Amino acid sequence: MSEYTKIYLEENEIPTRWYNIIADLPEPPPPALHPGTMKPATAEDFAPLFPLALIEQEVSQERYIDIPGEVLDVYRLWRPSPLFRARRLEKLLDTPAKIFYKYEGVSPAGSHKPNTAVPQAWYNAQEGIKKLTTETGAGQWGSSLAFACSQFGLECEIWQVAASYRSKPYRRTMMEIWGGKVHSSPSEVTEYGRSLLANNPDHPGSLGIAISEAVSEAAVNPEVRYALGSVLNHVLLHQTIIGEEALLQLAKVGEIPDILVGCTGGGSNFGGLAFPFLREKMAGNMNPVIRCVEPAACPTLTRGEYRYDFGDTAGLTPLMKMHTLGHSFIPEPIHAGGLRYHGMAPLVSHIYELGLVEAISIPQIECFDGALKFAKSEGIVPAPEPTHAIAAAIREALACKESGEEKTILTALCGHGHLDLAAYDKYLQGEIVDLDLSDEDIAMYMKDIPTVD
Amino acid sequence: MSEYTKIYLEENEIPTRWYNIIADLPEPPPPALHPGTMKPATAEDFAPLFPLALIEQEVSQERYIDIPGEVLDVYRLWRPSPLFRARRLEKLLDTPAKIFYKYEGVSPAGSHKPNTAVPQAWYNAQEGIKKLTTETGAGQWGSSLAFACSQFGLECEIWQVAASYRSKPYRRTMMEIWGGKVHSSPSEVTEYGRSLLANNPDHPGSLGIAISEAVSEAAVNPEVRYALGSVLNHVLLHQTIIGEEALLQLAKVGEIPDILVGCTGGGSNFGGLAFPFLREKMAGNMNPVIRCVEPAACPTLTRGEYRYDFGDTAGLTPLMKMHTLGHSFIPEPIHAGGLRYHGMAPLVSHIYELGLVEAISIPQIECFDGALKFAKSEGIVPAPEPTHAIAAAIREALACKESGEEKTILTALCGHGHLDLAAYDKYLQGEIVDLDLSDEDIAMYMKDIPTVD
Numbered sequence: 001m002s003e004y005t006k007i008y009l010e011e012n013e014i015p016t017r018w019y020n021i022i023a024d025l026p027e028p029p030p031p032a033l034h035p036g037t038m039k040p041a042t043a044e045d046f047a048p049l050f051p052l053a054l055i056e057q058e059v060s061q062e063r064y065i066d067i068p069g070e071v072l073d074v075y076r077l078w079r080p081s082p083l084f085r086a087r088r089l090e091k092l093l094d095t096p097a098k099i100f101y102k103y104e105g106v107s108p109a110g111s112h113k114p115n116t117a118v119p120q121a122w123y124n125a126q127e128g129i130k131k132l133t134t135e136t137g138a139g140q141w142g143s144s145l146a147f148a149c150s151q152f153g154l155e156c157e158i159w160q161v162a163a164s165y166r167s168k169p170y171r172r173t174m175m176e177i178w179g180g181k182v183h184s185s186p187s188e189v190t191e192y193g194r195s196l197l198a199n200n201p202d203h204p205g206s207l208g209i210a211i212s213e214a215v216s217e218a219a220v221n222p223e224v225r226y227a228l229g230s231v232l233n234h235v236l237l238h239q240t241i242i243g244e245e246a247l248l249q250l251a252k253v254g255e256i257p258d259i260l261v262g263c264t265g266g267g268s269n270f271g272g273l274a275f276p277f278l279r280e281k282m283a284g285n286m287n288p289v290i291r292c293v294e295p296a297a298c299p300t301l302t303r304g305e306y307r308y309d310f311g312d313t314a315g316l317t318p319l320m321k322m323h324t325l326g327h328s329f330i331p332e333p334i335h336a337g338g339l340r341y342h343g344m345a346p347l348v349s350h351i352y353e354l355g356l357v358e359a360i361s362i363p364q365i366e367c368f369d370g371a372l373k374f375a376k377s378e379g380i381v382p383a384p385e386p387t388h389a390i391a392a393a394i395r396e397a398l399a400c401k402e403s404g405e406e407k408t409i410l411t412a413l414c415g416h417g418h419l420d421l422a423a424y425d426k427y428l429q430g431e432i433v434d435l436d437l438s439d440e441d442i443a444m445y446m447k448d449i450p451t452v453d
Numbered sequence: 454m455s456e457y458t459k460i461y462l463e464e465n466e467i468p469t470r471w472y473n474i475i476a477d478l479p480e481p482p483p484p485a486l487h488p489g490t491m492k493p494a495t496a497e498d499f500a501p502l503f504p505l506a507l508i509e510q511e512v513s514q515e516r517y518i519d520i521p522g523e524v525l526d527v528y529r530l531w532r533p534s535p536l537f538r539a540r541r542l543e544k545l546l547d548t549p550a551k552i553f554y555k556y557e558g559v560s561p562a563g564s565h566k567p568n569t570a571v572p573q574a575w576y577n578a579q580e581g582i583k584k585l586t587t588e589t590g591a592g593q594w595g596s597s598l599a600f601a602c603s604q605f606g607l608e609c610e611i612w613q614v615a616a617s618y619r620s621k622p623y624r625r626t627m628m629e630i631w632g633g634k635v636h637s638s639p640s641e642v643t644e645y646g647r648s649l650l651a652n653n654p655d656h657p658g659s660l661g662i663a664i665s666e667a668v669s670e671a672a673v674n675p676e677v678r679y680a681l682g683s684v685l686n687h688v689l690l691h692q693t694i695i696g697e698e699a700l701l702q703l704a705k706v707g708e709i710p711d712i713l714v715g716c717t718g719g720g721s722n723f724g725g726l727a728f729p730f731l732r733e734k735m736a737g738n739m740n741p742v743i744r745c746v747e748p749a750a751c752p753t754l755t756r757g758e759y760r761y762d763f764g765d766t767a768g769l770t771p772l773m774k775m776h777t778l779g780h781s782f783i784p785e786p787i788h789a790g791g792l793r794y795h796g797m798a799p800l801v802s803h804i805y806e807l808g809l810v811e812a813i814s815i816p817q818i819e820c821f822d823g824a825l826k827f828a829k830s831e832g833i834v835p836a837p838e839p840t841h842a843i844a845a846a847i848r849e850a851l852a853c854k855e856s857g858e859e860k861t862i863l864t865a866l867c868g869h870g871h872l873d874l875a876a877y878d879k880y881l882q883g884e885i886v887d888l889d890l891s892d893e894d895i896a897m898y899m900k901d902i903p904t905v906d
Contacts, residue, residue, distance in 0.1 A: 005526070006464060008461055008464075011458060011459060076458035077831065077833075078832070107832075108834070150828075170875065174834065174871075174877075176878075177829075177874075177877055375630050375631060376603045378530065379561030379600055380561050381561070418627075419871055422623070424629075425623070428629050428630070
């Protein structure tokens with residue numbers, strides 16, 4: 001046990017470029033479509049929502065994009081993040097496999113989300129924007145954006161899914177500490193919100209609804225833009241700093257992964273870790289199996305369809321070609337594992353279609369069971385989202401125990417669970433159950449997806 | 454801003470010895486007294502509560518004590534902890550001072566407490582102990598000990614102050630994730646607890662009461678010992694790893710502190726940071742002002758008396774000579790800043806009496822105001838306890854702004870506030886007020902202190 005536990009990089013070893021995997025793909029992902037004309041969306045179509053610099057990144061063909069110096073300065077508040085060798089988990093599992101996890105919970109918000117919140121806030125500030133709007137579910141993204149806005153003097157207005165707003169008051173407090181203004185969604189602030197509350201004053205809300213509210217607020221004010229925490233190309237681009245660091249860290253100890261597993265909700269944590277490794281795989285430098293892990297309760301890649309759909313519930317956003325369960329899909333409330341978005345990042349969906357990555361889904365009891373094993377051995381209490389990645393890593397490690405293979409397994413622990421302990425409490429009380437999502441249920445939501453020729 | 458933000462050490466640079474300041478003091482601290490005989494307590498008196506190795510450390514005169522290899526292995530899950538240069542806070546304050554903070558929130562429990570929980574659990578396991586009991590208030594110590602016990606296969610039973618047990622359910626969940634068994638204190642499990650509940654079924658509890666319950670449970674079972682998270686010499690000893698690392702880190706950037714400020718509740722965080730610097734000061738290698746910072750609502754050093762008192766409310770522990778407000782003192786419920794113990798570590802009290810350190814108290818609104826400035830600039834949301842240290846550092850930095858001095862200020866950010874957001878919520882809602890603790894109030898509690906010749 002006296003060998004290394006963590007692999008650190010020096011601050012001056014932080015990668016200074018994000019990696020744009022589009023430059024290396026055999027074919028580009030299909031374009032987004034304007035929701036009115038159903039024609040490929042132009043930069044002008046996106047301009048009311050995003051600053052020009054981010055629109056350029058969204059469609060860029062450049063392989064590498066420089067990280068601005070002021071963004072790197074903020075990254076240094078927590079980056080480089082540590083890469084851990086999970087020696088104690090390996091011992092608990094009695095596996096010959098080596099398990100590595102890249103830990104993003106060291107950021108002020110406790111997750112990987114600030115990796116993109118910070119550059120998004122910075123680019124908006126550079127273009128004279130005064131306020132950003134966004135949605136949040138459990139609150140990880142909203143708190144990350146509030147933190148990022150506080151660094152550059154921007155206001156931040158957040159629509160939080162009502163069910164979370166009511167049951168997770170502390171995430172709201174965290175957003176407010178950093179100066180964020182938080183609404184329960186549906187809210188009285190937007191026309192769409194008011195229309196939903198008129199029908200149901202206790203409406204639990206959804207991510208898609210909160211996106212609609214945040215987008216509608218930004219669209220009508222030239223000094224306000226919208227920020228999305230996952231799904232889009234530029235978001236995944238910013239997250240590649242995770243994988244770039246992990247490549248450097250593994251190289252320091254002479255390790256190459258045989259398998260990489262990452263949890264996938266909107267796709268940004270997975271893309272952030274996996275894309276730099278996929279580049280190395282496409283270049284023939286390594287040959288890891290790369291696998292998406294999603295919750296059985298929201299199985300966009302494994303059971304959704306690959307087709308054009310809206311990013312939000314009201315249909316205000318451009319249509320994106322992605323694996324989707326339908327923009328009106330909402331996971332069952334009993335699902336406590338996060339990763340609740342109805343679609344998958346178009347870029348992850350495209351890469352999956354190209355056969356470059358695999359996907360599996362895991363039911364939530366197995367995820368929480370893995371999380372407890374992890375907490376008792378490695379110490380860190382994981383956020384519910386990465387418990388999917390941990391459960392997948394444990395599956396692999398136990399398979400190695402059977403086969404005797406000494407595989408090197410890499411995963412991302414994208415956040416800690418300090419603000420998600422209610423989910424663990426439910427698990428410890430035996431209130432977490434695995435749900436069967438029927439084909440009929442999925443087909444019902446699919447009917448709402450518009451038809452695109 | 455492109456210079457360093459954090460100063461890291463490599464894992465192989467972790468100090469391998471704890472520092473015992475008693476070896477360097479001009480006179481030793483007064484001994485603890487047996488509560489029955491009022492004679493100096495012997496090793497046998499402590500044996501029902503603590504393992505022999507820790508009793509030896511409690512009275513050791515050795516300057517350095519080696520950290521066991523298996524303890525170092527667990528430390529490596531989060532140590533060395535980073536030392537930050539608070540460049541963004543400096544900029545916000547527009548001060549010429551340099552502010553450094555040692556951040557202990559990177560541990561699995563989110564505070565400095567595991568630094569002693571881990572060796573305490575290990576030494577007990579080495580002596581064949583099966584279970585540790587302890588008390589906890591907000592839950593930082595209880596969760597740290599539960600984590601530590603999980604690493605060495607010990608059971609952990611925790612009495613949590615009832616007011617916290619009811620208002621902070623998530624800390625209980627965290628303890629349970631690591632396998633801890635948690636009681637609300639006063640509890641039905643102990644005779645003392647039952648007697649208090651008989652008088653008041655809604656008794657809010659206190660740290661002193663919870664200590665009494667945990668001690669009484671350990672005292673009657675030879676396979677069970679008790680663990681304390683602060684106050685005692687061996688606890689402060691284990692925490693010196695904080696200051697030893699900080700010395701190495703400051704040396705890497707050629708800095709020497711002009712002033713060191715640390716928050717003091719029981720004294721372990723302060724002692725952990727300050728004692729190695731005090732050694733260097735006594736040796737003539739540097740000359741920092743070293744200052745304890747305590748809450749105005751629980752001012753043990755600045756308004757308590759230096760005399761023998763019990764460590765717990767029921768009077769079961771040995772008497773210790775310390776600054777105390779009386780063992781029946783309980784801070785007002787409106788006080789949200791932690792650091793609620795009625796006494797101060799005998800070793801810190803002794804050093805204060807020797808004139809080696811200073812002490813001030815700060816009211817809580819100033820502390821939360823400082824914490825918000827800190828969170829908006831440095832990102833991290835501090836636990837309520839270190840907001841006292843932050844407020845003191847801000848006072849110093851603003852004094853430097855007035856005087857133009859470029860002082861180097863060092864403090865410890867001993868934990869993050871992710872599980873204390875209710876206190877911030879109260880502050881943001883304007884529900885936090887500063888209380889005047891009258892001399893009459895203090896005198897009332899002082900009457901309960903036994904007289905020792």
